[in-house]
Amino acid sequence: MRRHGWSGNIPVDDEEAVNRILATTRAAIDTHGTVSVSEVAQTLGVTRQTIYRYFPTQETLLSATAVSSVASFLDRLADRLGSITDPTEAVVEGLAYTLEQLPHDRYLSLVLQPGKASAFTAGVTSDLAIGFGRSILERFDVDWAAAGFAEEALNELVEFMLRTLQSFILDPGRPARTGRDLRAFLNSWIAPAVRAHASERTW
Incomplete structure (x- = not known):
């Protein structure tokens, strides 16, 4: 896992990184009904490429968030x-x-x-x-x-x-x-x- 970004609060491993991404996506959906990769990246203090490392497309990010929330x-x-x-x-x-x-x-x-x-x-x-x-x-x-x-x-x-x-x-x-x-x-x-x-x- 790359050791930069995350607003100075680096995840300890990939599992924590994924959980943070999903939690941020879920919070945005709860508030606005939808979300973009750019919004998630900005909130977490990382680049879009960091999000895409774990979720190759916006569709896979939304899918994983939805399934994790049922x-x-x-x-x-x-x-x-x-x-x-x-x-x-x-x-x-x-x-x-x-x-x-x-x-x-x-x-x-x-x-x-x-x-x-x-x-x-x-x-x-x-x-x-x-x-x-x-x-x-x-x-x-x-x-x-x-x-x-x-x-x-x-x-x-x-x-x-x-x-x-x-x-x-x-x-x-x-x-x-x-x-x-x-x-x-x-x-x-x-x-x-x-x-x-x-x-x-x-x-």
Whole structure:
């Protein structure tokens, strides 16, 4: 790590540098709704090149900030749905609750809504998107391996969920399904696919 700048307060390592950059970006988004690399650099007392060393583009900076800031959503998810042990119910509720919370959580919107900071910017199969999807499933008290979803199968399940989320986000429907109607739809069409895969793998 280069030993200059940072307004005289040099980070002890790259991890601290990244955390400071993310915290500064988050504060700017909370205040103004958006931020530029130049603003972050100026606030921290470094050059733009220093920021780009850790985050090669503004899009990757915004993405990392958004993903690092969805902890409150994941905590709410755990509080409400963490006791679910059935994999099919977990997938349905995970999808429904995420869609319901999307309009009310700034950082969840940044992660999932199409745009510069979205987990979908690089596609639903990007490492960023898969990592976020897995963080949702890991909040449930489900033994995914015992349910037939070992490592690769779990990644495929996450991809399936992300593709479903992306479809609902891009076109919520006319009118958009919510509450019982949303869960009924997911239980009719998504649940059988999850249930069949789990049965096949545990046979």
